[in-house]
Structure formats: structure tokens, C-alpha cells
Amino acid sequence: MAYTKFYLTTPVFDASFAPNVGSLYTAILGDAIARHRRMCGFDVAFLMGTDTHRASGADSFQNSKAGQTDSVDENERKFSELLKIAGVHSTHFEQAYSRQHAQAVEALLRRVLRRSHLSIYKGPYEGRRCEHDQIEVSDSAGPANCEICGRAAELVNEERYFFRLSSFQGRLTALYKSCLEFVQPAWRFEEIRRFVAGGLSDIPISCRRSKGGIPWPDDPDHSVNERCVELACYLSGVGFGQSESGADEFAKYWPANAHVASSAALRDHAVSWPAFLMAADLPLPRHICAHGTISVEPGETEEGFLSDSNLPALEGDALRYYLLRKAGDGSDVRVSSSGLAHCSRKDLDEGLVRLANQILTMVARDCHGKIPARSLFSSVEPTIEIMAADIRAEVRFLLDSFNFSDALGKIWSFMETIDGLLESTASFEHATDAGEKQRFTDVLSDACQGLGLITLLLHPILPATTDAIWRSLGQTTRLEDQLIDETPWNSLRPGKPIGKFEGLFHGAGKLQRAASAKPETNPGS
Numbered sequence: 225m226a227y228t229k230f231y232l233t234t235p236v237f238d239a240s241f242a243p244n245v246g247s248l249y250t251a252i253l254g255d256a257i258a259r260h261r262r263m264c265g266f267d268v269a270f271l272m273g274t275d276t277h278r279a280s281g282a283d284s285f286q287n288s289k290a291g292q293t294d295s296v297d298e299n300e301r302k303f304s305e306l307l308k309i310a311g312v313h314s315t316h317f318e319q320a321y322s323r324q325h326a327q328a329v330e331a332l333l334r335r336v337l338r339r340s341h342l343s344i345y346k347g348p349y350e351g352r353r354c355e356h357d358q359i360e361v362s363d364s365a366g367p368a369n370c371e372i373c374g375r376a377a378e379l380v381n382e383e384r385y386f387f388r389l390s391s392f393q394g395r396l397t398a399l400y401k402s403c404l405e406f407v408q409p410a411w412r413f414e415e416i417r418r419f420v421a422g423g424l425s426d427i428p429i430s431c432r433r434s435k436g437g438i439p440w441p442d443d444p445d446h447s448v449n450e451r452c453v454e455l456a457c458y459l460s461g462v463g464f465g466q467s468e469s470g471a472d473e474f475a476k477y478w479p480a481n482a483h484v485a486s487s488a489a490l491r492d493h494a495v496s497w498p499a500f501l502m503a504a505d506l507p508l509p510r511h512i513c514a515h516g517t518i519s520v521e522p523g524e525t526e527e528g529f530l531s532d533s534n535l536p537a538l539e540g541d542a543l544r545y546y547l548l549r550k551a552g553d554g555s556d557v558r559v560s561s562s563g564l565a566h567c568s569r570k571d572l573d574e575g576l577v578r579l580a581n582q583i584l585t586m587v588a589r590d591c592h593g594k595i596p597a598r599s600l601f602s603s604v605e606p607t608i609e610i611m612a613a614d615i616r617a618e619v620r621f622l623l624d625s626f627n628f629s630d631a632l633g634k635i636w637s638f639m640e641t642i643d644g645l646l647e648s649t650a651s652f653e654h655a656t657d658a659g660e661k662q663r664f665t666d667v668l669s670d671a672c673q674g675l676g677l678i679t680l681l682l683h684p685i686l687p688a689t690t691d692a693i694w695r696s697l698g699q700t701t702r703l704e705d706q707l708i709d710e711t712p713w714n715s716l717r718p719g720k721p722i723g724k725f726e727g728l729f730h731g732a733g734k735l736q737r738a739a740s741a742k743p744e745t746n747p748g749s
């Protein structure tokens with residue numbers, strides 16, 4: 225079978241900053257999209273990356289604060305620990321400022337200078353910079369403080385290279401007209417359209433030469449600025465600017481099918497980046513998947529929410545579910561430890577896990593531990609089967625559109641239907657009448673197949689939990705290898721013994737206590 229490629233990226237993690245809920249969410253969202261696309265039959269390349277150059281270049285920072293290198297290394301370590309807990313796995317990883325990446329940045333700039341030399345010019349620049357941390361703080365002269373150290377940033381007056389973004393307004397407008405889903409969700413796209421319609425300013429793409437920076441081609445007094453360097457990871461990560469084997473990989477994967485970006489970085493991704501690629505005469509990405517700002521509730525800290533004491537008690541799946549259910553439609557949200565605990569208990573423990581336990585217990589007890597068959601001339605309406613066809617199509621469409629919140633809402637309402645039908649036939653469970661007994665078995669058979677579909681559709685969001693349910697259903701194939709469209713209704717073969725079943729459980733006592741102390745409204749609201 226020939227697979228179509230799907231190339232997906234998340235922004236590189238800047239290890240100058242401690243990981244926050246937003247950076248973790250970006251990674252979880254990317255991982256869930258990658259898993260979903262694989263189950264739709266795509267050959268997925270999922271690129272993540274880090275920027276640790278302030279650690280490697282720290283020896284050049286004469287005024288570097290003590291422990292700067294340590295904190296960059298520590299931030300990177302914490303981030304990779306969080307990814308492990310959340311079950312995030314990329315296929316490609318790019319280290320910004322590595323030698324290979326620096327070559328790609330140079331190749332990209334030379335390409336733009338060769339193909340569109342008028343789009344880059346040198347001019348006077350005024351902005352703010354933190355010399356202590358060697359970072360650009362603001363592109364305007366107004367007072368601003370450094371995000372890392374909090375110091376007042378110094379005014380910078382110097383010559384820089386600029387990208388003539390202003391001349392791309394027409395081409396960007398045409399792009400937005402021809403690609404109606406270029407930015408998703410649509411309301412974020414509308415913000416971008418309005419921004420571009422208001423006129424564009426040129427943007428600086430170099431800064432004064434710094435020792436850790438990537439030198440500007442043929443002008444070593446300047447370094448390529450960070451924004452430009454980080455975006456170039458999307459190209460270099462799949463081989464751009466490298467040897468022949470790199471060229472093959474680049475030809476295979478570029479253009480990206482989707483860049484995941486936060487709303488804060490959306491203009492870089494949806495405006496500057498496509499314009500820069502136009503100047504480089506490179507194909508444009510197909511979609512920008514924008515997510516909102518994820519912050520913690522007042523009274524709680526990012527560190528607290530992601531703290532070492534909190535996280536080991538958590539199952540990564542609960543974290544994935546909570547964040548994707550709340551923020552998976554692209555909106556700005558606030559999260560909290562109590563919200564996470566409440567959601568884990570209510571939706572997972574008392575929802576999915578309880579339903580799976582109930583169905584598996586009934587199969588073990590009433591059907592000799594084998595998936596029951598539906599009778600040929602059943603008197604039971606095929607409600608679950610009919611609904612399943614719609615749910616499969618709707619969830620597939622929503623996940624293709626990066627809308628995890630609504631997809632999860634659909635799956636949970638399907639679960640409620642199954643729950644209701646099981647409840648309505650529960651009284652037939654111990655019936656002596658053969659017809660009533662068969663009616664019960666038929667509903668249980670549909671419930672098993674429904675649970676199989678739920679497990680399939682939820683795998684990108686809850687990989688560990690769904691793997692456990694799949695095995696409990698007696699399946700020996702790897703769930704991640706199942707294709708959503710090619711796993712038919714009745715894929716659980718009747719008569720197949722279910723696995724050894726010891727019950728599934730979720731969440732931790734600690735979290736449950738937090739939830740009962742502080743109830744919260746539905747995570748979807």
C-alpha cells in the first residue's frame with residue numbers, strides 16, 4: 225500500500241524559558257494530530273525541536289548570570305520529562321543552531337537573496353534588547369522588560385537587514401482567498417485576514433553579530449535573528465540545505481501539511497513565514513493549526529500545575545484528555561490542578577473506564593468471556609451501529625480539522641447512548657425467557673462493537689488507556705496500526721475470547737481528593 229505523506233511541525237522549544245503549560249499543550253496537540261493521521265493511513269513525519277544555543281554559547285556572554293547554562297539544560301531536561309509523561313513522540317527532531325541547521329539557514333537566505341533580492345534590504349533599526357540574556361525583547365523603541373531576567377531592555381540603534389513584508393500583502397491576500405482553510409480554526413484565520421488587510425510593515429531579520437548566532441551570508445557583522453532561525457527548523461528538520469539524502473527527504477516531505485502554532489506566534493506562521501517562503505520560491509505549507517493561550521487559573525502557578533510532585537501521580541492520558549478537551553477548539557483557556565482531577569474522575573474514571581469495565585464484566589460473566597454475536601433476526605434496533613457510522617465520519621472530519629474538543633464531545637455522547645441502551649436492557653440480564661435473554665445479548669454485542677470503535681477513535685488522544693481496553697477486548701493487533709476507515713463495524717470477531725481482565729482504572733487518589741475538595745464545572749464548558 226502506498227502511503228501519502230503528512231508532515232507536521234510544532235514550534236521549537238526555547239530552553240531559555242522553563243517549560244509551561246502552553247509549550248506542553250503544543251506538543252500534545254502535535255502528537256495527537258500525528259497519531260490520528262497515521263491511523264488515517266498517512267506516512268507521518270512529526271518534527272519537534274529545541275533551541276538551547278544560549279547554553280552552548282554561554283561562554284561568550286561576558287555578563288552571563290551564574291547558572292545560565294544549568295538553567296537551559298535544566299529546562300530542556302524538564303521539558304523532555306514532561307513529553308515522556310504525556311506520551312509525546314516525534315519522528316524528527318531539530319536542534320536549532322546545530323551545524324546542520326546553521327547550514328540550512330544560510331542556504332535559505334542565499335536562496336532568497338538570489339531569487340528575490342529586492343525583498344531584503346539593509347536599513348536603520350530601533351528596538352529593545354537584553355544584553356544580559358542576549359535576546360531581542362521588542363522591535364519598537366518604547367520601554368520593555370526582558371522576559372527571562374525581568375531587567376529593563378536596552379535601546380538599540382543600529383543597521384539591520386529587513387524583509388520587505390509590506391510588498392507581500394497582495395500575494396498573501398490571494399493565498400488566503402485560494403486556501404480557505406489555510407489557518408484553522410476559521411475565527412483565528414479571520415483575525416489574520418484583518419491584520420493583513422490593515423497593511424504590513426517590513427520586519428528585521430538580522431541583529432548585531434553575537435558569538436552563538438548564525439552569521440549573515442557574506443556579512444559577518446550581522447547574525448540571522450532568532451525568529452528567522454527558529455522557523456527555518458521546519459525546513460532543515462527534513463533535510464533542506466543538506467546533502468543528497470537530505471534533498472530526497474526534503475522532496476518527500478516538503479511542503480508541511482500543518483504547522484501547529486500558538487496564537488501568540490500566529491502572525492509569524494501565517495503571515496511572515498509564507499511570505500518568506502514565497503520570496504524563497506518554495507512551496508507553502510497547507511495549514512496552520514492555531515491554538516489559544518493556555519494559562520493556569522489565578523492563585524495557581526505554572527510550576528505548581530506541572531510540578532514534579534503533581535506529575536508522577538498523573539497518568540499522561542488524563543493530562544492529554546483534559547488539555548485537548550478544554551483547548552482543542554483553538555480557544556484561550558485557563559487550566560487548574562483541581563480541574564484536571566475533576567475531569568479525570570468524571571469523564572475518564574466515571575465515564576470511559578466505567579463503561580469499559582461494565583461491558584467487559586458482562587461479557588466475562590454472561591457470555592463465557594467471549595465477544596457475543598448478534599442474532600441474525602434480532603428484534604433489537606441497530607441504534608448503536610447506525611450511530612457508529614455517523615460518529616466515525618464526524619470524528620474523522622473534526623480531527624482532520626484539528627478540532628479535538630468537539631470530536632471528544634461527539635464520542636462522549638455516543639458513549640452515553642451505549643450506556644442508556646445497556647441500562648434499558650439490564651433487567652433482561654437474568655431473564656429466563658429466551659427472547660429476552662437474546663435481546664440482552666444483542667445489545668451487549670452492539671455495545672462491544674461500539675466500545676471497539678470508541679477505542680479506535682480515542683487512540684490518538686488516550687493512547688495508553690485505549691491500548692489497555694483494546695487488549696481487554698481480546699485484540700492482539702496493535703491499535704495504532706488499525707486504520708480508522710478500514711476497521712469495519714463488527715471488527716471484534718464474535719466468539720473471540722476477551723483478554724484477561726482485571727479492571728481498568730485511572731487517576732490517582734491524590735487527584736481525586738483534590739477534585740472532591742474543589743468541584744469544577746464541566747471541562748468542555
Ligand SMILES: [Zn+2]
Nearest residue numbers: 354357370373
Ligand atoms: Zn534578560
